Amino acid sequence: MTSSLVSILFKTIFSLLALLVLLIGPASAADRPNVVLISVDDLNDWCGCLGGHPQASTPNLDRLADRGMLFTNAHCQGTMCNPSRISLLWGRRPSSTGFYDNHYSVNKEPEFLETHVSLPQHFAASGYKTLTAGKVFHSGVNLNRHFDVVGPRSGQWLKRLDKKVHDKPKGWHSTWDFGPQDYAESKFTDHVTATWVTEQLGSEHEKPFFLAFGFYRPHVPFFPPRRVYDGVGDVQLPLVDDDDWNDIPDAARTVSMSNPKIPTHKWMREEGRWEEAVQAYLACIRWTDEQLGRVLDALDTGPHAKDTIVVLFSDHGYHLGEKQRWSKFSLWERTTHVPLIVSVPGAAKERIDKPVELLSIYPTLIDLCGLQVNPKLEGVSLKILLKNLHSVWKHVAVSTLGHNNHAVRDERWRYIRYADGSEELYDHQTDPNEWSNLAVQSLTPEYDAIIARLKKHLPGTNRPQRGTQPKKENPL
Numbered sequence: 124m125t126s127s128l129v130s131i132l133f134k135t136i137f138s139l140l141a142l143l144v145l146l147i148g149p150a151s152a153a154d155r156p157n158v159v160l161i162s163v164d165d166l167n168d169w170c171g172c173l174g175g176h177p178q179a180s181t182p183n184l185d186r187l188a189d190r191g192m193l194f195t196n197a198h199c200q201g202t203m204c205n206p207s208r209i210s211l212l213w214g215r216r217p218s219s220t221g222f223y224d225n226h227y228s229v230n231k232e233p234e235f236l237e238t239h240v241s242l243p244q245h246f247a248a249s250g251y252k253t254l255t256a257g258k259v260f261h262s263g264v265n266l267n268r269h270f271d272v273v274g275p276r277s278g279q280w281l282k283r284l285d286k287k288v289h290d291k292p293k294g295w296h297s298t299w300d301f302g303p304q305d306y307a308e309s310k311f312t313d314h315v316t317a318t319w320v321t322e323q324l325g326s327e328h329e330k331p332f333f334l335a336f337g338f339y340r341p342h343v344p345f346f347p348p349r350r351v352y353d354g355v356g357d358v359q360l361p362l363v364d365d366d367d368w369n370d371i372p373d374a375a376r377t378v379s380m381s382n383p384k385i386p387t388h389k390w391m392r393e394e395g396r397w398e399e400a401v402q403a404y405l406a407c408i409r410w411t412d413e414q415l416g417r418v419l420d421a422l423d424t425g426p427h428a429k430d431t432i433v434v435l436f437s438d439h440g441y442h443l444g445e446k447q448r449w450s451k452f453s454l455w456e457r458t459t460h461v462p463l464i465v466s467v468p469g470a471a472k473e474r475i476d477k478p479v480e481l482l483s484i485y486p487t488l489i490d491l492c493g494l495q496v497n498p499k500l501e502g503v504s505l506k507i508l509l510k511n512l513h514s515v516w517k518h519v520a521v522s523t524l525g526h527n528n529h530a531v532r533d534e535r536w537r538y539i540r541y542a543d544g545s546e547e548l549y550d551h552q553t554d555p556n557e558w559s560n561l562a563v564q565s566l567t568p569e570y571d572a573i574i575a576r577l578k579k580h581l582p583g584t585n586r587p588q589r590g591t592q593p594k595k596e597n598p599l
Contacts, residue, residue, distance in 0.1 A: 152250030155331045155492050156468070157431040159324075159422070160242075160484075161415070162259055162337035164204070164277075165451070167440035168460050169408055177359055180409050183416035184462065187435060191466025192509055193474045198459040198520035198532050199439040199481050202451050205229075205261040206523070207438040207481065212242050212260065214485040214500035217523045221586035224525070228263030232589060236268070240497060242485050243269045246333035249494045254323055257316035258337035270335075274319040277312050277339035284310055285346050289396070296384035301345035301396075301403035303352035311348065313338045317414035321421035338411045341441070343450075345403035351413075352406040358398045361445045362556055363388070368447060370560040372545030378528050379446075379453040388447040401443050429468055432491055436481055437461040446557065454530035454539045455557055456549075459522040465509060467491060475512045478520040478532050479505060519580045527585040531577045538562075538577035548574055 168175030172188040173195060201207040205225040206217040217223050220235070229235060243253045247270075255266060256274030266273045288302030308314055320336050340347065368376065391397045415435075422428055440458045442448035451458045463479065465487065482502030489496065490504040507514045520532045527542035537557065539547040546562040548570060561570050 158333045159433045160335040161435040163437045164342040165441045166437035181412040183412045194463040196478045197463035202458045202524045211481045218582040218585045221589040227590040252332040254334045256319045256336040259335045298343045301400045303349035304346045308348045313414045317417045324421040325425045340411045341407035347406035347410045351410045355402045358402045364558045374541035374545045385450040433466040435464045473512045477516045480520045531580045
């Protein structure tokens with residue numbers, strides 16, 4: 124059967140299933156809840172409700188957490204924008220799809236697009252109006268393929284308005300800069316996005332809507348308004364152990380430092396830029412939180428306050444000196460750990476420490492809205508935890524960086540295994556900064572047993588990177 128016939132068959136089956144749900148599902152399309160899906164780019168756990176940094180000021184994010192389920196142990200599946208968002212929005216692991224980095228767009232794989240249904244496409248097939256603004260998908264995706272209505276996109280104004288603050292070493296990525304900006308706050312990209320979103324939330328719609336939008340900050344360049352930057356005050360720097368890398372394998376050094384276009388911690392220290400960069404990052408968080416507040420106000424005062432599910436997440440975390448690292452591109456806690464809030468009208472308002480994945484967002488939303496199950500999804504619905512946080516939960520969170528490099532996180536332990544077989548193990552009960560790699564003490568039976576248990580959760584499939592030719596076997 125040709126790929127085109129497979130595509131047509133898959134589309135037909137999915138459309139029929141979606142129609143069946145509309146006819147006999149638990150509620151008619153008109154009675155189903157609206158969904159607002161909020162992405163925050165590069166936000167680690169530096170928010171008040173997670174206690175990640177004492178100067179993190181996020182009253183609006185905390186306000187959303189107070190009226191929903193805050194998952195305090197949530198983790199991304201890919202530790203950079205493209206693989207994380209593809210995983211979340213199509214419901215499959217990077218190790219299953221082969222999308223591992225930011226350089227290979229999903230648009231280069233038409234067969235994948237034809238045989239997989241994205242989250243907004245699933246809602247559209249189920250009778251929803253779909254809308255988007257800001258950054259939801261990574262670059263290169265045709266938004267009109269996935270949404271009925273496309274609003275302003277992040278980055279449309281950045282090159283025209285943002286002003287360079289620092290010179291940087293040759294070879295660094297063009298976006299790597301940080302410091303306050305002085306143009307009108309109403310022209311900042313996230314303000315523009317929030318304004319458009321508030322207009323949609325204040326309007327009536329002819330059918331339930333699925334509105335996905337993304338805030339760009341605190342992605343680099345860390346360019347907040349000067350007012351917000353000056354309001355941070357004296358900066359408290361993250362804790363760093365200068366001997367931290369003494370017990371990690373060579374693969375950890377190679378994988379986590381594989382991007383030469385980002386600054387080194389050594390440079391940040393020697394140039395005296397560490398405090399300034401942290402201040403700019405904190406200010407970007409505060410600025411984004413202000414825009415989130417505008418959106419929540421519009422929802423609360425508009426016509427959809429009582430029938431809208433809100434989900435907020437970050438696509439991955441971020442290092443600002445911890446583990447002597449900057450940016451993402453690692454399998455340590457600072458990169459994989461992300462905020463995740465699910466707010467359902469009338470549901471319990473709790474904090475839960477069980478390990479969960481962003482991969483669960485897709486099945487959770489179709490479960491909460493009573494839509495047809497997508498059989499291709501690999502994530503597990505969180506609905507059981509939303510109903511009762513004490514429910515039995517035997518799942519872990521798995522994060523991936525490149526081909527066959529994975530981290531497994533449960534309620535206490537982080538286990539990392541690299542493609543060459545080398546390992547790391549951290550006990551978050553006694554070592555939340557991940558400074559002591561217990562895998563080098565693997566002769567201890569206790570640690571051997573923990574590693575053996577966590578290793579069982581590693582993906583069984585590790586598809587090669589898309590866009591590359593598989594290596595030919597040596598005939599000799």
